[in-house]
Amino acid sequence: MNIHPINLCPKCAHAPYCVLTHAKSMVFSCSEYDELQYKAPIAQLINIKVRKPELETV
């Protein structure tokens, strides 16, 4: 897949199977576009303690 200056497809969740277009290097607007889900907060992912706000440590 070529990277076009405005190109939504590479980051779209439907890209692997999408039947809407073969020109997946030129899509700048699409009603079906879905971004992959937000990353979970890192603290949740690796189960570490969340940093305390810096002002509290002063």
Place this chain on the structure above:
Amino acid sequence: MINGQIVEKPKPVKRGMLDNVLEQFNNAADSINLNPNVRKILSITNTEIIIHFPVRMDSGEVEIFTGYRVQHNNALGPYKGGLRYHPTVDIDAARALAMWMTWKTSLAGLPYGGAKGGIQIDPSKYSKTELERITRRFTYALGENIGPEHDIPAPDVNTNDQTMAWIADTYMSTKNTSERSKNQHVVTGKPVGSGGLEGRDRATGYGVFLTIKFWAEKNNETLAGKTFIVQGFGNVGYWAAHFLENAGAKMVGVQDAFGSVQNKEGITVEDLFNYGKANNGSIVGFPEATALDGKNFFGLDCDICIPAALGNQITAQNAASIKATLVAEGANGPTDVEGEKILLERGITIIPDIMCNSGGVIGSYFEWLQNRNGELWQMDEILEKLEKKLLATFKKVSDYSEENSVDMRTAAFAIAISRIEKAYILRGIFP
């Protein structure tokens, strides 16, 4: 420099990515014999802002992000246009899309200019709390480069009502306590409970339906019994289909990212919508329809074809096979230049995207007005106002098209650009 940020010297808009935007402008400018000085002004952007700003991540590390805001023209009023979060956001993309917004707001008869912007970012790599901090820091960095009477952003790719709520809250928080509530309309597309507009979700789709209805009325036809196909079953396609079905039309084909389905006897819009919801958004396998090869979708037998998903769908390859007599462009740029030529030669009417899908930006204008006037409008009056506004635009475009023997797209661009030209001629160029 504006408020300490770098403001690039305006450059001519580059050809390449969105050739259609410039080509359509130049064609329309030639056809109306546009004042050469106004042509010079409209060929470039007014202001281009690039901001590099730091944000602390959940890990404690600091990342630097790059945000853009391009303001193309404000002859008719404050700049208006979306903010997108995507890795491909850059200054060239923002330029072309900002220019497009100028024509769209002008044609719709709104007191707005055109802008576009965003952050070069892959949102899937960040948590929601990180995205909130990124949004708020970008808003703070933009400072007075946006504002309710200056430049009013809206949702776009990967931004939504939540993003707009964060921007509004951050912007309002930078104002004096007594001034804060006067600045809520710094963005549109906010959540309904936080200054947003009732019915904003259906504004674009309802607009698509209305332009089809106006076309039928103009041709002394009725929508009852008409058949239609729709590409894209998201907010635009679904709502357009919903209102068409209510008017008595019959949906006979649908295509989404997963596949295509058809039924000559008709597909019930709500049934398909509910099926999709229960199947991770996919319409494939809907029991009241049969599957169809995507290549043959636009060749389905129907009266009305609604490409409401993405660009470059009707091309030289499939335009000759289209059986509809009307193409209503719910998406942006669904018909390419060669495809359009074939459709027009075959006598097929095209309701151009710049008018057909303008219900969304008109809805944004209503939200802005509602906030500005301290009012809360009900759904029925919003849909009524939208119909009145779109009808005025449709009549202008239709009349111009007939009087000048040009297609509706050429007419729409001519009207949009003429309106801006008139503003410049009346007020002159300072000093």
